[in-house]
Amino acid sequence: MPDRPYCDTLLHRSRRKTREVMVGPVGIGGDNPLRLQSMTTVATADTGPCVDQILRLAGAGCEIVRLTVPTETDAENLKQIKSMLTSRGCHVPLVADVEVRMSYPEACEAVVASVAPLGKEYQAQLQKGLTEDRWVDIYENRVAARLIDHVLVYLLERIQVLRKLLKVFQDKENYSHAIGGTYLRQRRILNLWGQSLDSAEGRLRAGDRSPFRHWA
16 A cells, blocks of 8 residues: 555544644644634625624634635735724734735846745846747746745755755864864874884884883
């Protein structure tokens, strides 16, 4: 049977342990119960109907309410909506689904900038593909823009791994230099007495004749 990392058994239901995330006073994941959430269907800029709908959702047991925020006007109205809900004794957490709109050149610039850690050559090739060869259609710029976050997260994780490896190599190199330096100093001291460090017998004789042997 293939490995099922997210399924302990096919015969019984089990809940995977996750990290707790707080949405206002409401905890999600961890040992918290499943949370009920829903989304408004009226325009966020329309304050009165939006507030009424949120109150009805909260009264029906909804613990988190999502609102779509496609424009700056909608975003600015969130404060008014929250204020009216608080004045009416409703403290349900609100989650804004913000829609980012970018022009095609803006999306291309953002994507190219996100892969800067890969080098200028890679950036130039990607820039050419997006602007001249049109790898991404102009109507797909939203998808390309949303991929930026995933690319950045992956690159940051890889950079952290490389930094840790670099530190390990530097520590090993410093240790090797320290050991090598001690070996060379011993070799020069014994050679001053006409003996070779490669000869165990010669090293012992040189050590016996050394005036510094009583310092050891």
